Amino acid sequence: MFSLRSLEIFYWAAHLHSFSRAAEKLNTTQPGVSQRISALENLVGEPLINRSSKPIALTSVGRVLYGHAEVVLRQVSAMEKDLALHEKTQRRVRLGVSETIVQTWLSAFLEQSSREFSNIEFDITVDVTPPMLRALLEGEIDMALALGPSVVDGFTQRKLNDFPLHFYARSGLLGGEALTYANASRFPILTYPRNTYPYEHLRDMLLRKTGRPPRIFTNSSISTIEKMALDGVGIALVAEGSLQADAQDHDLKQLSTDIVLPPLSFYAYYPLGVGGEILGELAQIAETTADRYAHARRRST
Structure with a gap:
């Protein structure tokens, strides 16, 4: 007989194309996943997974069982929801x-x-x-x-x-001036990593407007960006409300600017x-x- 746990393990190993990822998701071990699938293959009498391919792939019989396993698991999920078991x-x-x-x-x-x-x-x-x-x-x-x-x-x-995205700087950094395309190159812009929208959009805008690449310091930690801005390293570009100092009487102030970016x-x-x-x-x-x-x-x- 097919056990529900074995079908669940087989489904996720096939869905994620990995025994180890299925083990992590289901809070079990990789050998445990392999043993369950081997037992299913003994029960069916044919291989279900081609283990030599990278990533692993289903055999024709495996694809049939995968479809049935999905139907069974969906029905179990619906039952658990109706009974509030989830x-x-x-x-x-x-x-x-x-x-x-x-x-x-x-x-x-x-x-x-x-x-x-x-x-x-x-x-x-x-x-x-x-x-x-x-x-x-x-x-x-x-x-x-x-x-x-x-x-x-x-x-x-x-x-x-x-x-909304805003620019923030330590009081007096720009001498009371608004941040413009003309003076944006005076200090580095401190913002999110290179593979994120704010960095790419800001760099493209400033390059097109000024004809020269801007200085942008990136960091994945907003608290680090805030600390650098407070230390006067540059001007922070972050989402509204994300700074710890944003709602406090602090030396970091939102700048007036004509550089407007779409919100996050x-x-x-x-x-x-x-x-x-x-x-x-x-x-x-x-x-x-x-x-x-x-x-x-x-x-x-």
């Missing part, structure tokens, strides 16, 4: 988060999620968007709160909120189908939390 069974969610969200409304999201799903444990990874989307595809995280929109095969996305747009990415049901509910909580944060920011300005 709210009672202990579960770990590996969550990737952009630092802008960490600095703004992540705590409120975790608090609300814990109230509604006390059975969930979060493993949180903070990173920029491109590595997070790769981690989603490779099964290293279950859900990402990241910049978008982006097309990620097999995943859906839910719009969360927009963050954040989305929740999570898989469709098997295993995605509770993640969809978490995405709804993230959307509600982001909306509340945006309304609170508008009321305070």
Whole structure:
């Protein structure tokens, strides 16, 4: 007989094209995954996975079983949802988060999620968007709160909120002047890493307007960018509300400027189908939390 656990392990190994990634997702070991799939192959009487290919690939019989396994697991997920079992069974969610969200409304999201799903444990990874989307595809995280929109095969996305981008500098750095294309080269611009939208868009705009490449210092840590700006190293370009000093009487001030960039747009990415049901509910909580944060920011300005 086919066991539900064996079908689940086979499904995820095939879906992620990796025994090790399936083991990580299902909180088991790689030898355990291999043994389960070998037992299924003995039961069927034929190989299900071509282990010599890189990454692993399904055989023709494996593709048949994969289709049936998906139907079975979807039905089990629907049953668990109808019986509210997904709210009672202990579960770990590996969550990737952009630092802008960490600095703004992540705590409120975790608090609300814990109230509604006390059975969930979060493993949180903070990173920029491109590595997070790769981690989603490779099964290293279950859900990402990241910049978008982006097309990620097999995943859906839910719009969360927009963050305007502002320039911040230590009082007196520009001598009371507004930041313009003409004087933007006087100090380095401190902003997000090279493989992110703000860096690419800013560099392109300044290069086109001035005819020379700008000086841009990049860093994945907003707190480091803030510290550098406070030390007078340069001018910070970050999302509204992401600086610790933003709402305080601090020496770091938002600059008047004619350099306007589109806002950062954040989305929740999570898989469709098997295993995605509770993640969809978490995405709804993230959307509600982001909306509340945006309304609170508008009321305070």
